Amino acid sequence: MTNYLVSIATQGVIFAIFVLGLNVRWGWEGDLDIAYYGFIAIGAYIDAVITLPPASQRPPTEYILGLQWPFVVGALAAVLAGAVLSLLVGALALRKLRGDYFAITTLATALIMQAVISNDARIFAGYNGLYGLSQPFNSLLRLDAHVYPVFYLAFCLAVLIAVYLFLERLFWSPFGRALRSVREDETAAAAFGRNVYALKLTGYVLGGAIAGLGGALFVHFLGAFNVSAWAPVETLLLYAAIFVGGTGNNRGVILGIFLVLVFFQEVTRFLPEIPGHPDFGPAAREIMIGILILVVLRWRPQGILPEPRARDRDRSLPVGAVAGSAVTGTGAGG
Amino acid sequence: MPALLEVRDLRKSFGGVHAVRDCTFDVEAGSITGLIGPNGAGKSTAIDLISGFLEPDAGVIRFAGLDVGGWPAYRVARQGLVRTFQASRVWAGLTVMENMLLAAPAAGRETVWRAVWTAAQLREAEDADRIQARAILGDFGLLSLKDDPAGNLSGGQKRLLEIARIFQARPRMVLMDEPLTGVNPVLGVRIGDGIKNLVSAGMTVLMVEHNLPFVERVCGTVVVMALGRPIAHGPLDALRSDPAVVDAYLGQVVASV
Amino acid sequence: MHGFFVALGFGLVTAAILAFSAVAFSLQYGVSNHPNFAHGELLTIGAYAAYVSQTLTTNLVVGGAAAAVTGGLVAWGMNRGIVEPIVRARARSLVIFIATIGVAIIIQNSLLAAFTGTNVVYVLPQTAPHRVGPFLWTSRDELIMGAAAVTMVLLHLLLRYTKFGKALRAVADSRELARVSGIDASRVIQLTWGLAGLVAGLGGFVLAGRVGSFAPSLGFNFLLVTFAAAIVGGIGKPYGAMAGALLVGVAMETSAFYVAADYKLPIAFALLIATLLVRPEGLFTTKPRVGGGAA
Numbered sequence: 013m014t015n016y017l018v019s020i021a022t023q024g025v026i027f028a029i030f031v032l033g034l035n036v037r038w039g040w041e042g043d044l045d046i047a048y049y050g051f052i053a054i055g056a057y058i059d060a061v062i063t064l065p066p067a068s069q070r071p072p073t074e075y076i077l078g079l080q081w082p083f084v085v086g087a088l089a090a091v092l093a094g095a096v097l098s099l100l101v102g103a104l105a106l107r108k109l110r111g112d113y114f115a116i117t118t119l120a121t122a123l124i125m126q127a128v129i130s131n132d133a134r135i136f137a138g139y140n141g142l143y144g145l146s147q148p149f150n151s152l153l154r155l156d157a158h159v160y161p162v163f164y165l166a167f168c169l170a171v172l173i174a175v176y177l178f179l180e181r182l183f184w185s186p187f188g189r190a191l192r193s194v195r196e197d198e199t200a201a202a203a204f205g206r207n208v209y210a211l212k213l214t215g216y217v218l219g220g221a222i223a224g225l226g227g228a229l230f231v232h233f234l235g236a237f238n239v240s241a242w243a244p245v246e247t248l249l250l251y252a253a254i255f256v257g258g259t260g261n262n263r264g265v266i267l268g269i270f271l272v273l274v275f276f277q278e279v280t281r282f283l284p285e286i287p288g289h290p291d292f293g294p295a296a297r298e299i300m301i302g303i304l305i306l307v308v309l310r311w312r313p314q315g316i317l318p319e320p321r322a323r324d325r326d327r328s329l330p331v332g333a334v335a336g337s338a339v340t341g342t343g344a345g346g
Numbered sequence: 347m348p349a350l351l352e353v354r355d356l357r358k359s360f361g362g363v364h365a366v367r368d369c370t371f372d373v374e375a376g377s378i379t380g381l382i383g384p385n386g387a388g389k390s391t392a393i394d395l396i397s398g399f400l401e402p403d404a405g406v407i408r409f410a411g412l413d414v415g416g417w418p419a420y421r422v423a424r425q426g427l428v429r430t431f432q433a434s435r436v437w438a439g440l441t442v443m444e445n446m447l448l449a450a451p452a453a454g455r456e457t458v459w460r461a462v463w464t465a466a467q468l469r470e471a472e473d474a475d476r477i478q479a480r481a482i483l484g485d486f487g488l489l490s491l492k493d494d495p496a497g498n499l500s501g502g503q504k505r506l507l508e509i510a511r512i513f514q515a516r517p518r519m520v521l522m523d524e525p526l527t528g529v530n531p532v533l534g535v536r537i538g539d540g541i542k543n544l545v546s547a548g549m550t551v552l553m554v555e556h557n558l559p560f561v562e563r564v565c566g567t568v569v570v571m572a573l574g575r576p577i578a579h580g581p582l583d584a585l586r587s588d589p590a591v592v593d594a595y596l597g598q599v600v601a602s603v
Numbered sequence: 604m605h606g607f608f609v610a611l612g613f614g615l616v617t618a619a620i621l622a623f624s625a626v627a628f629s630l631q632y633g634v635s636n637h638p639n640f641a642h643g644e645l646l647t648i649g650a651y652a653a654y655v656s657q658t659l660t661t662n663l664v665v666g667g668a669a670a671a672v673t674g675g676l677v678a679w680g681m682n683r684g685i686v687e688p689i690v691r692a693r694a695r696s697l698v699i700f701i702a703t704i705g706v707a708i709i710i711q712n713s714l715l716a717a718f719t720g721t722n723v724v725y726v727l728p729q730t731a732p733h734r735v736g737p738f739l740w741t742s743r744d745e746l747i748m749g750a751a752a753v754t755m756v757l758l759h760l761l762l763r764y765t766k767f768g769k770a771l772r773a774v775a776d777s778r779e780l781a782r783v784s785g786i787d788a789s790r791v792i793q794l795t796w797g798l799a800g801l802v803a804g805l806g807g808f809v810l811a812g813r814v815g816s817f818a819p820s821l822g823f824n825f826l827l828v829t830f831a832a833a834i835v836g837g838i839g840k841p842y843g844a845m846a847g848a849l850l851v852g853v854a855m856e857t858s859a860f861y862v863a864a865d866y867k868l869p870i871a872f873a874l875l876i877a878t879l880l881v882r883p884e885g886l887f888t889t890k891p892r893v894g895g896g897a898a
Contacts, residue, residue, distance in 0.1 A: 044697045112638050113879050120872040127869050185461030193437045193448050200435035205423035205451025291720045295712040302708035309702050324443045
């Protein structure tokens with residue numbers, strides 16, 4: 013029983029990391045990115061090919077690198093991969109596209125990525141997948157099969173907390189505020205000196221880096237990497253979590269992902285098996301995600317926890333001299 | 347001494363229609379200049395061109411001696427040339443105080459790097475901004491609303507916030523596109539005073555406006571545009587009898603003032 | 604050169620099928636101002652409706668009618684039941700887009716649950732390929748192209764000469780202006796969705812006939828290609844969509860002549876992305892580009 017709980021909790025924690033990254037793109041920037049899962053996948057893949065031993069030792073598959081380096085290197089490389097891919101896609105798409113057209117472009121990009129990956133078996137082991145990934149840190153710790161999952165859960169939780177604190181700090185910083193002003197009104201942001209493109213691109217790369225990190229954690233959790241599992245549709249689950257939990261609110265989206273995951277775990281348990289219709293279970297699950305999204309969007313689009321509102325710091329700051337005559341004001345700058 | 351804003355032979359067409367052509371005029375530092383003219387005269391287009399929201403087909407735009415023609419809007423703004431829009435554009439989901447803090451593009455501060463490593467320093471630098479913002483908001487009667495989302499403000503309050511924001515930003519020059527749109531006369535007086543205070547505080551104003559009594563009260567000099575080009579320049583008083591101006595307005599100037 | 608013309612011939616057939624889908628999509632997007640991600644599902648539903656009707660009667664007209672009517676009803680219902688309420692709640696265009704994604708998931712998976720994921724077979728009788736000029740077509744191909752031509756002509760007549768058609772064009776052009784002229788914009792939008800669903804359902808019918816066997820993902824796989832054709836042609840311009848369908852359909856098939864067939868779809872997507880980046884208003888629009896975001 014505890015193994016089951018540990019497994020669910022670990023998955024939840026890792027998905028929470030995914031969702032925090034997606035929230036940067038949707039909640040902070042206001043862009044609908046359907047290709048998000050692709051960045052998770054690239055992080056997973058790069059981490060896999062760095063931490064796995066060389067391809068020749070595993071007869072049925074072929075892939076690049078195979079350096080058998082430790083997990084930390086793999087994870088860093090995953091972050092880099094997510095960031096670089098985001099930079100490439102974002103540099104093109106964010107220059108001119110907004111709203112619906114941007115979303116459509118990300119969908120096209122995701123499908124192109126999927127087509128390229130599944131067709132080029134040489135590099136990505138096609139539909140065969142990679143397997144046998146190592147357990148991070150276990151060569152040092154040598155924990156047995158019962159204890160290791162708990163350790164990994166704690167490790168992922170630590171990563172989640174670090175990411176969360178990092179993002180919280182960013183959200184309230186001048187950068188976070190500038191990014192949110194771009195989301196609210198791009199034209200006004202430009203009229204007040206904001207380089208909208210640069211800000212959006214930075215946010216986009218940030219989201220991609222976090223996606224990559226999550227991908228690395230996820231692929232070691234699964235122990236294997238299979239291309240067909242990384243479909244654009246999975247991104248919808250993450251969006252559902254954001255809508256349910258609260259757009260723009262870091263705590264909200266974490267709450268959302270746990271609610272959505274638990275909800276689906278429990279509800280799908282009670283679905284009947286219908287003979288002759290083996291797809292019924294997975295189909296029903298997807299239908300419920302769809303219904304959930306519709307219900308939330310119709311009745312509570314802002315989610316359970318609304319976006320936190322900035323509170324002006326009151327700490328004994330004086331009100332200041334009367335501005336009408338204060339010709340010599342410092343003029344906020346630099 | 348050259349004028350703060352120099353526009354020379356500015357031209358812009360849309361699909362064969364000349365919106366602006368042979369547009370040449372100056373705006374002197376420290377002045378409040380009105381840009382008036384009948385509908386379709388090209389006034390808003392001129393503002394868009396100067397502020398960088400449209401690219402000119404030809405012509406020169408010099409701001410404080412710098413050639414800014416064709417620059418993107420944010421670069422122009424960073425040089426100290428800020429603008430407002432016909433519809434008030436405040437950042438609705440952010441608080442009034444955040445709107446004020448965002449007034450001046452502190453580009454060096456708004457990076458991920460500084461957010462992570464120098465957070466305490468940033469907070470201190472921002473405190474100076476907050477103090478000033480509070481003072482300005484107080485002047486405009488918006489201080490009690492400083493923590494409310496700007497979207498909750500009434501239309502008139504949003505207009506005042508826009509001007510407060512400009513005070514916070516301290517640009518060298520402000521372009522205003524019909525600042526009285528949707529504003530009742532009482533508020534109009536306050537806005538007029540606010541604009542005059544901007545100039546006393548050292549800024550220059552160029553405004554597009556249809557309300558001629560307002561223009562006469564607030565602006566020292568006007569540029570009259572018709573059919574895409576300036577046709578007269580000077581104090582509104584003197585221009586009232588200028589035949590070209592009267593012609594352009596088809597008697598509207600005389601009738602409404 | 605001979606092979607090229609054969610590929611071109613295929614391209615025309617693909618273009619014909621694409622025309623149904625792209626024109627329907629363009630009509631709906633033009634009046635609603637937000638894209639319907641579930642558009643592909645309308646084709647799929649049409650296809651399955653035709654399949655079901657085939658189990659009852661082999662009459663093609665009935666099959667086509669079943670497809671069209673089902674598509675129209677589902678589209679109309681989708682708009683009334685889900686999209687309109689969210690629009691009335693003043694949601695952002697992107698949020699409405701996401702809602703249509705939710706609808707797409709529900710429809711596709713409902714079909715999956717009902718019909719399972721295995722391909723169902725839908726065969727239209729056809730003769731062997733024969734030469735028509737430089738092209739190589741079967742009677743089925745000709746039927747498809749003929750149906751497309753007839754539908755396009757009917758649509759043209761509808762848009763040009765009927766009151767509804769003119770109202771549709773007015774609303775697509777400017778909803779505010781249309782309202783001011785006394786047009787009931789929401790009624791026009793509802794009917795347009797129904798019309799779009801009708802045409803899309805027909806598109807599903809011919810698509811099913813073309814591929815011979817299909818699964819619930821049929822329409823979705825066609826979705827991006829539809830976007831490509833509609834966007835290349837200019838959103839809200841049905842004639843542009845027809846031209847876009849021609850361009851994209853021919854490009855896809857003739858490119859398969861030079862590159863591996865696996866890259867047919869990515870080529871369409873690349874065309875889509877290129878259009879969005881370079882000329883988002885479409886290749887066939889004459890509207891001048893007004894830059895900047897100022898009032």
